[in-house]
Amino acid sequence: MPTQLTSASDGIVTPAMEGAARAEGLAPETVRAEVAAGRAVLPANPAHAALQPLAVGRAFRTKVNANIGRSTEASSQDEELKKLAVALRAGADAVMDLSVGPDLAALRMAMLRACPRPFGTVPIYEALSRAGSSGADDAFDPDVLMAVIAEQAAQGVDFMTLHAGLLREHVPLAAARLLGIVSRGGSILAEWMVNNGRENPLYARWDEVMDICLRHDVTVSLGDGLRPGCLADASDAAQFAELEVLGRLVRRCRERGVQVMVEGPGHIPFDQIRMNMEKEREICDGAPFYVLGPVVTDIAPGYDHITSCIGATAAAFHGASLLCYVTPAEHLGLPTLDEVRTGVVAYRIAAHAADVARGLPGAREADDAMARARLDFDWERQFALALDGEWARCRYRATAAPGVTDHCSMCGREFCAMRTSKRIMTRLGKR
């Protein structure tokens, strides 16, 4: 069966490409060309019937992914379906279900039906979940992982995080770090390799993985199992050794006609973000970069949507195409519904700010319209243009004088610079 990549390479514009082009106001040919070049992916599993496709790549709007999913100790199916709805309503462009525990297939099917956006998973979570909650340190079984990948692909998952670049030889590099391995999937594979003295099964059996992905047009999201978990571990030998392997795997995906993007850090000081983005582009031959934050300081638990939003803006400005949100709950617990919403909005800010900064055509139109609405004291127009207009309206009304619309409570009427400025403009005939 053709994938979006093989079709694009054959010069064919698919309905998914047309849909993704419409969503951006671009020509379908642009989407085709970007996908063909491997600079964009169009995660669109044909079995995901509810999908309205979106393209991920530098030629397009920067996209935001929201991670949801229950842990073994918190939340439930109902709660996670609510989080999906909240994330979509807040404007998430993609959603990943990171659930662990029992009955994952049923939850995933419910999510796939409710999700019109590209939907991703990390199959190793289900593979380990099937081993039960025995607490055994080595319950992971590579054969189960392969089965899970195939089953999830058949269900309609659009993209999957696969930590295939973390090799046995990398583990000592990671163990020498301050924080070791902070990727769940990465740590599971690393422990299995250490305990069994064998190579990463995803890497060793990559051709099998490719067969499955090709059959269902699953987009591979090459996981960064060795992403740094603190500033001290950023841009180190472990991180970049894995990245070299990811670059090789990008080429193997493309050779097989499988769409591929690459996952990136994590925890990175602000000054190292540009270098990280450029390095990925070079080593991975321009494959779309999908980053988690990065957070730019480790000392702000409770505010990591902010610390990471700073890094995400710089990352998207310098090269990333898909931003995985970080919520205020990061490092402290599983996010609540409200934290999911906050995380998505924060990341839409980062994505949009970067799109404006990199000169994406049309990106600044909404900002200019907002400025005009501010000058006009057209509050409803401001709320309509706002990334979270409902919240903005609510906050405005909380301190606005009843019935007043020609200023706000911040400066009051006499000290409102906008009112004064309009009088000056009128007097000088500029308005």
Next chain:
Amino acid sequence: MPTQLTSASDGIVTPAMEGAARAEGLAPETVRAEVAAGRAVLPANPAHAALQPLAVGRAFRTKVNANIGRSTEASSQDEELKKLAVALRAGADAVMDLSVGPDLAALRMAMLRACPRPFGTVPIYEALSRAGSSGADDAFDPDVLMAVIAEQAAQGVDFMTLHAGLLREHVPLAAARLLGIVSRGGSILAEWMVNNGRENPLYARWDEVMDICLRHDVTVSLGDGLRPGCLADASDAAQFAELEVLGRLVRRCRERGVQVMVEGPGHIPFDQIRMNMEKEREICDGAPFYVLGPVVTDIAPGYDHITSCIGATAAAFHGASLLCYVTPAEHLGLPTLDEVRTGVVAYRIAAHAADVARGLPGAREADDAMARARLDFDWERQFALALDGEWARCRYRATAAPGVTDHCSMCGREFCAMRTSKRIMTRLGKR
């Protein structure tokens, strides 16, 4: 009377320099040299008895200012004194009282007594407030402004925003903008100039201003009356025409022995921040840059602490020394107590992230300690290191299983990468 600048130029290390040096763990001579060179200011009005001095400049930790103050329509003296306490408790390095309305001197005295940090004002607000709430468009009186500056200086105000660089010839440039003038002080002066056909009185009477500042060692904060109020107006002719004048005023301050810093934008796209910082440094001969944000997109009312934190991090990385916070209420109303706290914490994140990124000695120690505390599951140590530990503890406890300390609810015990990573480290003899 000597100012910190004249003392520094004479090779004298003052007690204020010693105090500021202690606060940073630096040699007093470093503070003296930076102040003497004009690269740092030490706002320390001798009449501000409660002050524990702090230096503002690139050789030091990036500082955070919190604006408080009632508007004509919201808040009260008591409420604003509470905001002062909240801002200080959250870690603000400086506070400005922007109050307007009646009885400002009494409120300011109460604040000065309660504030051990450099305390600033915008005297034109009081000058206009004394004209009463007549709503008259042209109630501003330059003589009253001069009297207010002198009275506030005598009271103990450490630094004052003076919009002396906005000249009559600049007003048409600003009137041609999308949003005109968004600075309250700037718009008042511009309207007065247009209505009276005269030059900016602060500029015209700068020598008088200098006399007052010299007498009380008030640090001048040159206001940017023409800071852009939307992305469309960023880095435009009006903004940079004013900046040229600010550069000249910096030199006039230094010639008189008056300490001076320069205020900057505002609303700036992410890609223009570096250029703005470099331009200020060049035109203003390295005078400390004190920026408001900048916000990097106009479309996120309700979240402008985040949009501006992104810009503030880039600004502090590329050249700013003092960051004026923006709260979540910006563009919508006067901030509440909780929004003041959130704004300060967000800006401490920006300041710290920038200090780490620019390699300020010792800046990353707290981050590394946090990483070690995470590996050790030492939650109390994490909260002690956190920029807002009280909030982090509260959020952690909200979803942590009772009595459990060796993982959090995000991943649960079996899927905790930190637990797995520690087992690997132990097995490989790295721990």
